[in-house]
Amino acid sequence: MKKEEEKKEDQSNSSSLVQKIQALGQTNVPQAPDSNIHVLSIIGQVEGHMQLPPQNKTTKYEHLLPQLIAIEQNPKIEGVIILLNTVGGDVEAGLALSEMISSMSKPTVSIVLGGGHSIGVPIAVSTDYSFIVPTATMTIHPVRLTGLVIGVPQTFEYLDKMQERVIQFVIGHSNIKEEKFKDLMFAKGNLTRDIGTNVVGADAVDYGLINEVGGVNEAMKKLNELINNNKNTENQVIQ
Amino acid sequence: MILYTPLSESDIFPHTDNAYENRQCISYDGKLMIADKNNDGTFQLVQLMSTDPQDFLNEKYLPGSILS
Numbered sequence: 297m298k299k300e301e302e303k304k305e306d307q308s309n310s311s312s313l314v315q316k317i318q319a320l321g322q323t324n325v326p327q328a329p330d331s332n333i334h335v336l337s338i339i340g341q342v343e344g345h346m347q348l349p350p351q352n353k354t355t356k357y358e359h360l361l362p363q364l365i366a367i368e369q370n371p372k373i374e375g376v377i378i379l380l381n382t383v384g385g386d387v388e389a390g391l392a393l394s395e396m397i398s399s400m401s402k403p404t405v406s407i408v409l410g411g412g413h414s415i416g417v418p419i420a421v422s423t424d425y426s427f428i429v430p431t432a433t434m435t436i437h438p439v440r441l442t443g444l445v446i447g448v449p450q451t452f453e454y455l456d457k458m459q460e461r462v463i464q465f466v467i468g469h470s471n472i473k474e475e476k477f478k479d480l481m482f483a484k485g486n487l488t489r490d491i492g493t494n495v496v497g498a499d500a501v502d503y504g505l506i507n508e509v510g511g512v513n514e515a516m517k518k519l520n521e522l523i524n525n526n527k528n529t530e531n532q533v534i535q
Numbered sequence: 536m537i538l539y540t541p542l543s544e545s546d547i548f549p550h551t552d553n554a555y556e557n558r559q560c561i562s563y564d565g566k567l568m569i570a571d572k573n574n575d576g577t578f579q580l581v582q583l584m585s586t587d588p589q590d591f592l593n594e595k596y597l598p599g600s601i602l603s
Binding site: 376 | 550555585587588
């Protein structure tokens, strides 16, 4: 009787093992205690009002906005780290995310990994402190439109206003000067047959767009420092 | 068939609407995730959308795992 039970257990164990191997090609992952820091990854394209084909890797803003609210209201979460590797995407969705992140009371730190292009720029600068790894790049270029465009001057004005919103956000949340940012945005000859600039790691810091060159270690240190500062100011208010 | 073209794959083979059919955004264990619905009614996890880094260490939520 006992042997039969053991046999059954053995079988179920091995079948779950097979399932795991089929699923991911590995059997176990390390466990760790609860974390007071949450992670938000912005990967692939930032998806806005238009749904992209399922083979595209996208970050949907309607999923991230409630998560940001959840982070803000959860007392156990003390800080957020934003991981960016995006090619850009919907301007309105990107600005919505940026505004949400910048208006959070909890400390936020971003790391630009690989690429933080186009609308990734305002998202990267929206945090309290931003990092870029040395090999990451950020493409700064004018706003573009795909799909049906009505060929009237008003369309251009609309685009211009949209661009102004992006510019105002970036200069308001980073140390870059408006003139410099516009210079980079409208530069010729940097991107072949296109207008804009591809800013690499250390250059982004030199321009004042990003605070510091660094990776995970630096970002975690900075976030913990910000969390401690945040705690201290809270205590002072109570006293 | 070999195609030599600067066009993207989706320009040549437009994706059909049924590509979206099986992919759903579901809430499982109170966590938001994108999953494909299998023919037998179970879901296969495609992407976990959680901000808690510990959720990504949870074996239950490995991409590709079957949710039941």
